[in-house]
Amino acid sequence: MSTRDRTGLTLSGVTVRLGDGDAVVTALDDVSLTVAPGELVAVVGPSGAGKSSLLAVAGALTIPDEGTVSIDGHDIAAMSARDRAAYRRDHVGFVFQTGNLLPALTALEQLRLVTKLSHHRTDVRSPARLLADVGMAHKADRRPHQLSGGERQRVGIARALVGRPSLLLVDEPTAALDRARSHEVVQLLARETKQSAVATVMVTHDQDVLEHCDRVIEMIDGRLSAG
């Protein structure tokens, strides 16, 4: 899909219940949210408010009990489990707290692995060029243990963008970083969000980095409010 045809992420009246029997918890309670292509939205809120559940449902890892989730107009609940997994692989990028890189692979190999897994596609980004875009070309041959926390995050962000995702979901990207590195990593996310026309949702506890985001929303008890 051309980036011009993207419409981003839409959650409409989404409710997610977890657990069973007497222990059912309403993790998301009638949540509606739109994130446009090129927009970086931060999600803040206390522990247990439903932030991880929001990422899981937005990224088609779970389907809602009520309401709809669509990515570029595709309703994820209407897909078979197999199609949903393929859709996730091709259209959603994930960035985790500490990069989640594979220890045995160099920075460049982490990105090349994605191109191998996406061999059915001709439109993926060049790993070497993308690594240069995130300022890591000079460390392409390093393995994760030879990189700093900030550098690992840069590689993790680049890896998430190889497949030109429509949606980028980011979980506490600065949890392991000092203040200066945190700003750099979120600035990079903001820049790539714009340049790649990706709809980005970032869960964070880090008040310092909110200035780089287009919008901040707060979750409390499974509900959203403007932060």
Ligand SMILES: Nc1ncnc2c1ncn2[C@@H]1O[C@H](COP(=O)(O)OP(=O)(O)OP(=O)(O)O)[C@@H](O)[C@H]1O
């Ligand atoms: N598998 C599960 N079964 C039952 N309840 C669950 C399950 N996973 C999470 N919950 C509950 O759902 C609610 C939302 O949890 P969630 O992990 O989405 O919150 P969070 O905002 O991401 O928290 P944190 O900031 O601590 O990561 C919480 O009350 C939590 O205890």
